[in-house]
Amino acid sequence: MSKIWLDGKLVDRQDAKISVFDHGLLYGDGVFEGIRVYGGKVFEFAAHIRRLYESARAIRLEIPMESDEMCRAVEETVQANNIKSGYIRLVVTRGVGDLGLNPFLCKKASVFIIADHIKLYPEEYYEKGMKVMSAVTVRNHPLSLPPQVKSLNYLNNILAKIEALDAGAGEAIMYNHEGFVAEATGDNVFVVRGGIIYTPPVQAGSLEGVTRAVVIRLAKTEGIEVVEKNLTRFDLYVSDEVFLTGTAAEVIGVVTIDGRTVGDGKPGSITRMLRKKFYEYAHA
Numbered sequence: 001m002s003k004i005w006l007d008g009k010l011v012d013r014q015d016a017k018i019s020v021f022d023h024g025l026l027y028g029d030g031v032f033e034g035i036r037v038y039g040g041k042v043f044e045f046a047a048h049i050r051r052l053y054e055s056a057r058a059i060r061l062e063i064p065m066e067s068d069e070m071c072r073a074v075e076e077t078v079q080a081n082n083i084k085s086g087y088i089r090l091v092v093t094r095g096v097g098d099l100g101l102n103p104f105l106c107k108k109a110s111v112f113i114i115a116d117h118i119k120l121y122p123e124e125y126y127e128k129g130m131k132v133m134s135a136v137t138v139r140n141h142p143l144s145l146p147p148q149v150k151s152l153n154y155l156n157n158i159l160a161k162i163e164a165l166d167a168g169a170g171e172a173i174m175y176n177h178e179g180f181v182a183e184a185t186g187d188n189v190f191v192v193r194g195g196i197i198y199t200p201p202v203q204a205g206s207l208e209g210v211t212r213a214v215v216i217r218l219a220k221t222e223g224i225e226v227v228e229k230n231l232t233r234f235d236l237y238v239s240d241e242v243f244l245t246g247t248a249a250e251v252i253g254v255v256t257i258d259g260r261t262v263g264d265g266k267p268g269s270i271t272r273m274l275r276k277k278f279y280e281y282a283h284a
């Protein structure tokens, strides 16, 4: 029976319940993290915890515990569920309030932590590469909801994901209000052209991905230049390689975009090399 950490206690899965008056549910008012566990170790723990606290701060959400206490709670949940290789969902909701928007009437934020196994993309996606499409749904304007905030409000991404699923694609590329590539619905986007790696700056409207940061570091260690610049649909169409990075996907090659073949239609050599380096780094 899996154990869920909920507001200070480990409880059985069927007892892990949140009030219907929680603003996390009523308004998507809250923040979260998705974190991997590799070889019993929480991956990039500090970076995820930092992002969680920064997201909370940006929306004036006070997390009712210090970050070191949060880390201990995460470790405790991983151990209680005996997770050696898996996935952690760490959620902070605004808490129980009344039926108005006012977040300051919510007495206390709720924290829950789930540690479970993760359903990965089929191995075939990694070997043969993934199909993606350009979403019509524009990424949230940074002045509306800063995309750096990993909030519980994912409708923008879900609408794009629905477009991808309807089109039979694995993922959707989201563009910002200016037409520049922002990100995929749960992954960051990279392209390779002439041996150089390009990725949109976070200001283009993406989450500052933890996997993105690791992959940029690994690429630089391999002597590959990484340039952050605005990318258009054209850049994706004419690139040698396209790949996505994220907690769930890790590093995954894209082989068609809007029906156009990327490179030679197989995951490219830099993509494959980075996937291998990522695996080694995660399991070191």
Ligand code: PXG
Residues within 6 Å of the ligand: 033, 034, 035, 157, 183, 184, 185, 186, 187, 188, 206, 207, 208, 209, 210, 211, 212, 245, 246, 247, 248
């Ligand atoms: N952009 C968005 C909008 C995301 O939600 C990423 C980029 C990649 O960031 P990280 O830090 O994970 O490298 C995310 C992360 C899932 C899933 O089940 C998605 C995320 C995290 C965990 C699981 O699709 N999104």
